[in-house]
Amino acid sequence: MKKRKLLGTTLALTAFITTANAQSVGADWGSNYDNLLVNKDATNHWGQIRLQTNQKAFTFSNFTDRLALNVTSGTNWDVYGTEIFRVKENGDVGLGNVSNPRAELHFPNTMDNRKLILWQDADNDVQFSGFGINDAALRYQATKDHVFYNVVNESTSRESLRIARSGNVGIGGITTPEQNLHVKNNALISNLFIGDVGLGTSWASIANNAKKTNTTFTLASSNDGKYTVINKENTNDGYIGFRVGNQDKMVVSNSGKLGLGTITPNGELQFANNYNTKKIVLWEDASNDHQFYGFGTNAGTLRYQSNNDHVFYSATGATDSKETLRIFKNGGIQTDKVILSIGSFPDYVFEDTYKLMPLEEVATYINSHKHLPNIPSEKEMIASGLDVTKLSTKMVEKIEELTLYTIQQNDKIKSLEKMIESLMKRLDQIEQKTALQK
Known part of the structure; x- marks a missing residue:
């Protein structure tokens, strides 16, 4: 058959x-x-x-x-x-x-979107799962996600990579990637390790691969978003350094001090130990050493720089402040009150032991020196400046001396008045006797 x-x-x-x-x-x-x-x-x-x-x-x-x-x-x-x-x-x-x-x-x-069709939902160039060539590119076409699997054993496979329909990529079994790249657990990029570096699964961290297990040289963020940690090995003498040009330009010491331009800050905020007119710039009208508002150092002095007046304010409450001092751009100070601290005050002039220079000697001194005794000369004032506290004290001293001179003159005037009054009485008596004799 x-x-x-x-x-x-x-x-x-x-x-x-x-x-x-x-x-x-x-x-x-x-x-x-x-x-x-x-x-x-x-x-x-x-x-x-x-x-x-x-x-x-x-x-x-x-x-x-x-x-x-x-x-x-x-x-x-x-x-x-x-x-x-x-x-x-x-x-x-x-x-x-x-x-x-x-x-x-x-x-x-040939260029063809549909070179190999494994499944199609409709007879067109997009609603199918397979392979093609489009604009010299190899086209992997899927109606939903692209998923790559690896064998686990004879009965099981494991998803290793997913390209979602949205374009997000999931690696390591992420079936619904939430970002452009979503990696499960850890990732290693050359020597850069991203994942759990020993702080626990609630921390996302970045570290050098060689240091990933001991929480050193690490940038970490907690999963609640409240904490960010930058940690450096040996916290007893280490610091966090921000490097530019392969040099630390800003550091945070283990004691919490911040250094700008220095790696050994001794204050809570310390700048580089050099003279610079522009250390802190709050505002600038032009890029130069003068038309800005801020602070600097110049020839061993602390420089307060302003492109206008310097004005100091004090709070009067939760919603208002008042001006307490103004230093005018062209010179001069305006304020309601000036209080100077002094070590002594010239009340010693009124002591019995104080030797008041006779006016004749004062006149001789003035004629010779052209300024009051114990008062700086014009030349000295111009050379060294006006010491307001010292000069104010000396002025009070001279006022008190002038008061003593005035008292002395008043005593002499009263004495002369009595003498004149006595002489006038005697003159009246003489005139009366003369009149009777006539």
């Missing part, structure tokens, strides 16, 4: 082989071979089978260098049409117009 079926098949196939090209049909078929040989005698070096149905014909050709499948529309037996499939003798397969496949499966060299 089986031989009859094979014989029938053979007769049917040979009916489509043209007379001019027909060759003998081999006799090697049956229970011992289960095959059908065409052109066993190999007189033209290949065998062909043509399958013709109305206006469509498929021809299998076993050439010396390949197995080929051609397709044509028409009834002419000697027209093979277009070769659409070929298998080389080394096993490489070419599809379409690939006449010389260079790989186990070689597609035509």
Whole structure:
């Protein structure tokens, strides 16, 4: 029965082989071979089978260098049409117009979104899962996510990478990546380690890979967003350094002191130990050493810089302040009150032991020196400046001396008044006696 079926098949196939090209049909078929040989005698070096149905014909050709499948529309037996499939003798397969496949499966060299379709939701260039070529790029097409799996064992696989439909990428089993890149647990980028560095899973940290287990040289943030830690090894004498140009430009010491331009701050905030007109700039009208508001150091002095007046305020309450002192841009000070601290006050002038210079000597001193005794001269004042406290004290001293001179003059005036009054009485008496004698 089986031989009859094979014989029938053979007769049917040979009916489509043209007379001019027909060759003998081999006799090697049956229970011992289960095959059908065409052109066993190999007189033209290949065998062909043509399958013709109305206006469509498929021809299998076993050439010396390949197995080929051609397709044509028409009834002419000697027209093979277009070769659409070929298998080389080394096993490489070419599809379409690939006449010389260079790989186990070689597609035509054309741009096509749909080169290989594994599944399609609709007959278009986007609603399918498969592969294609678009604008010289290899296109991985999916109707939903792209998911890459790795084997765990003979019965289980594990998701290792997911490219979500949104474009977010998840690594390590993240099935719903929330950011452009979402990594589960830890990540290592060259020597940069991101993940748990020993602070616990509630901390996200960045560290050098060699230091990831001992919480040193670490930037960490808590999962509640309340705390950020930058830690450096050896907290007894270490510090956190911010480097620019391979030099620490700003540091935080282990005691909490901040250094700008210095790595050994001795104050809670310390700047570089150099003279600079612009140490702190709060506002600048131009980039120079003068048209700004702020602080600096210049020739060993603390410089308060302003492009206008300096004005000092004090709070009067929670919602208001008042001006207490103004230093005018062109010089001068305005304030409600000035209180100077002094070590002594010239009340010693009123002591009995104080030696008051006689006015005659004061007059002689003035004529000789052209200024009051114990008062700096104009030349001294210009050279050293006006010491308000010292000068105010000396002025009070002179006022008190002037008061003593005034008291002395008053005493002398009163004495003279009494003398005059006595003389006037005597004069009246003399005039009265003279009048009686007349």
